[in-house]
Amino acid sequence: MSLRIALLGLLTAYGSASGYDLTKAFEKSVAHVWQAGHSQIYPELAKMTADGLVTVEAEGARGRKIYAITPEGRAELRAWLVGHDPTGPARNEVALQAFLLPLLDPGEALAVLERLKAYVEHKLAELEALWAIKHSSPVPEGTTGVRFGNLALDLGIRQTRTTLAWANDAIAAIGRRA
Amino acid sequence: MSLRIALLGLLTAYGSASGYDLTKAFEKSVAHVWQAGHSQIYPELAKMTADGLVTVEAEGARGRKIYAITPEGRAELRAWLVGHDPTGPARNEVALQAFLLPLLDPGEALAVLERLKAYVEHKLAELEALWAIKHSSPVPEGTTGVRFGNLALDLGIRQTRTTLAWANDAIAAIGRRA
DNA sequence: ACTCTCATGTAAGGAGTTACATGATTGA
DNA sequence: TCAATCATGTAACTCCTTACATGAGAGT
Known part of the structure; x- marks a missing residue:
């Protein structure tokens, strides 16, 4: 669930992006907060597309797909921020x-x-x-x-x-x- | 891997115990450090027995199995403490x-x-x-x-x-x- | 009798990791 | 032409969660 949220957050903050871009963003900007590799990100974006939270806005060179957040995605993100109790399991x-x-x-x-x-x-x-x-x-x-x-x-x-x-x-x- | 270590640690610290006892120990003593439910603990103990890290020391009433740590288990625990870099993935x-x-x-x-x-x-x-x-x-x-x-x-x-x-x-x- | 706690397991599914696999484009 | 980077995906496996399932013993 949280991976989904992180992706929606990045798409909101930095605008439309490809799976590749988002993978890079995980390595840099969010790395100290949440981690995910491309093998987790690509399938998740596919599922999110199916769920209507993001759309493929454009397809560029080398099969590059540009994802954009949808209004449903924005709602989902906001709902999580406002409503989710961040009681992650303690594993340190x-x-x-x-x-x-x-x-x-x-x-x-x-x-x-x-x-x-x-x-x-x-x-x-x-x-x-x-x-x-x-x-x-x-x-x-x-x-x-x-x-x-x-x-x-x-x-x-x-x-x-x-x-x-x-x-x-x-x-x-x-x-x-x- | 860490679940295994936590179990070995508890067996060392508190002596022999059943899966049930260990489940309780997770709820109380280690809860703020590591979490695991019985459905994860029972199979793990079985695997650890197969790997020679623990043995079934005795079987009590109600099918209760008492596990004890073996020398191999002690070695494994010590090796992890001394040698493992606790670079858990950042997910907060x-x-x-x-x-x-x-x-x-x-x-x-x-x-x-x-x-x-x-x-x-x-x-x-x-x-x-x-x-x-x-x-x-x-x-x-x-x-x-x-x-x-x-x-x-x-x-x-x-x-x-x-x-x-x-x-x-x-x-x-x-x-x-x- | 009934209920509570003890006590053990399995199954299905989600989340995450590592490794495999492929191909296009850019720049030296 | 060769290497690096861009870009996407799949497969196998471990780890974890939630839910299902069962039964024995102890106390009221």
């Missing part, structure tokens, strides 16, 4: 490792935490770079006051910083015992 | 809503954020209650210095608090424009 590999960490001896646990910290630092750097780019480039034509994707990026950066702080504290706490 | 419904929020007009966006805030507050209360219980009850026999699940609970609480702060700031930011 980092947290699972944290949960099970006491099963290791302190030395190994420390090593795992250090690796985890490095990963989180790397991710934070990526997100902050994205933020810097967004805030240095000219403002695109506005959809609403807040710029597209910025709220989510802010959330992502805050959560990543929180995870980093947690990792540091956990390292300190375990280090004291090792 | 809250962040997706945040991402798409600027597509709504400010009034509706505010309503969505308020609902989100309520949900996060509720979740935070749950986690803090869990924390309080853990820190008031007597210390169970130690596996390592840090108590089982506490690191993960700390992480969960911090992240939930961060999300709450973000929601408040986002509400303030959009409210200024509405």
